[in-house]
Amino acid sequence: MTDTPLLHVRNLHAYIGSDRGVVRAVDDVSFKLASSAALGVVGESGSGKSVMARAIMGLMPAHSAQTGEVYFQGRDLLALKQKEREAIWGKQIAMVFQDPGRSLNPVVRVERQLTEGMRRHLGVSSSEARARALSLLEEVGVPDPERRLRNYPHELSGGMRQRVMLAIALACEPDLLIADEPTTALDVTIQRQILDLLRDVQRKRGMALMLISHDLAVVAGRTDRVAVMYSGKLAEIGATRAVFDAPRHRYTHALLGATPTLDHERHTPLNLIAGSLPTPTDPPPGCRFAPRCGFVEAACTDPGPVMELVGPDHAVACINSVPVGADDVVGGELVGR
Ligand SMILES: Nc1ncnc2c1ncn2[C@@H]1O[C@H](COP(=O)(O)OP(=O)(O)OP(=O)(O)O)[C@@H](O)[C@H]1O
Ligand SMILES: [Mg+2]
Numbered sequence: 001m002t003d004t005p006l007l008h009v010r011n012l013h014a015y016i017g018s019d020r021g022v023v024r025a026v027d028d029v030s031f032k033l034a035s036s037a038a039l040g041v042v043g044e045s046g047s048g049k050s051v052m053a054r055a056i057m058g059l060m061p062a063h064s065a066q067t068g069e070v071y072f073q074g075r076d077l078l079a080l081k082q083k084e085r086e087a088i089w090g091k092q093i094a095m096v097f098q099d100p101g102r103s104l105n106p107v108v109r110v111e112r113q114l115t116e117g118m119r120r121h122l123g124v125s126s127s128e129a130r131a132r133a134l135s136l137l138e139e140v141g142v143p144d145p146e147r148r149l150r151n152y153p154h155e156l157s158g159g160m161r162q163r164v165m166l167a168i169a170l171a172c173e174p175d176l177l178i179a180d181e182p183t184t185a186l187d188v189t190i191q192r193q194i195l196d197l198l199r200d201v202q203r204k205r206g207m208a209l210m211l212i213s214h215d216l217a218v219v220a221g222r223t224d225r226v227a228v229m230y231s232g233k234l235a236e237i238g239a240t241r242a243v244f245d246a247p248r249h250r251y252t253h254a255l256l257g258a259t260p261t262l263d264h265e266r267h268t269p270l271n272l273i274a275g276s277l278p279t280p281t282d283p284p285p286g287c288r289f290a291p292r293c294g295f296v297e298a299a300c301t302d303p304g305p306v307m308e309l310v311g312p313d314h315a316v317a318c319i320n321s322v323p324v325g326a327d328d329v330v331g332g333e334l335v336g337r
Pocket of ligand 1 (some may be wrong): 016017020043044047049052061333
């Protein structure tokens with residue numbers, strides 16, 4: 001990537017105070033995202049994907065601390081005042097969450113929820129905002145948009161609510177859309193439709209997308225690059241094809257081996273990775289995957305790995321990485337679903 005990235009996250013740490021101690025949810029994560037590109041962020045539940053997204057947005061919970069830099073169009077978001085940050089939310093960076101039930105206001109009609117941001121950020125008149133709202137609903141495949149504008153969220157199906165959420169996120173034409181598990185609450189067919197829609201809209205608008213999912217198949221085929229997180233750390237990042245075809249981190253390799261392919265029933269684990277994520281308040285020294293890894297050597301825990309380039313756009317933090325051309329690499333073709 002030679003041009004200035006749209007988003008440049010540098011040494012991001014996000015720690016949260018809890019009654020169990022300090023949760024090191026995001027620990028020294030760095031990556032870049034180019035304008036108009038789609039980056040997938042994958043990792044097991046609890047690996048820090050959502051906290052990272054929230055830290056980028058400056059939406060951390062109480063009793064938390066974040067350090068590092070989050071350059072967005074060259075400005076460090078973490079150094080901005082709250083007011084300056086609020087001006088960016090929705091307008092330049094928008095976010096779609098997993099559960100539209102919680103994100104939509106149940107007592108406000110769709111029309112107001114859709115037009116509010118446009119009126120505030122774009123200063124358009126109410127009739128202009130309404131016209132835009134109708135065309136947005138059409139763009140995201142909501143039939144009979146006139147009627148839908150008058151609906152309350154509970155009058156819509158889960159899939160329609162998620163489409164409305166997407167329309168709200170797109171309303172102010174953001175440069176970056178962060179979609180955090182945007183479809184997990186939906187059934188498989190609707191999930192696929194919405195993910196494909198997201199990808200189409202992203203391409204058509206030339207918007208950057210960060211697509212977060214614990215499901216590798218969701219990001220396969222819909223993203224240009226993928227970042228693999230493990231226990232608050234970035235394990236591997238690179239072109240999606242390169243990472244999926246030839247993963248170099250032992251964790252990514254194991255994760256791909258545990259992912260069902262299209263030949264198998266959905267959610268049938270092939271060989272689950274034994275063990276679980278380390279305690280986030282007390283992670284092991286060095287590589288956090290070491291306790292579950294079958295290829296550990298002394299240097300994995302002391303000093304531990306650092307991110308190293310293994311290809312033009314492929315970096316990995318693994319001391320004993322998977323050799324190139326290893327024939328035991330992934331047990332099948334991973335096809336997006
Ligand atoms: N508000 C909070 N208070 C305390 N700990 C939190 C809070 N939010 C997240 N955590 C902890 O931070 C770590 C990272 O959580 P996060 O929600 O980012 O995981 P995730 O990768 O998004 O998982 P999932 O796939 O389940 O959404 C976990 O250990 C989680 O328990
Ligand atoms: Mg999450």
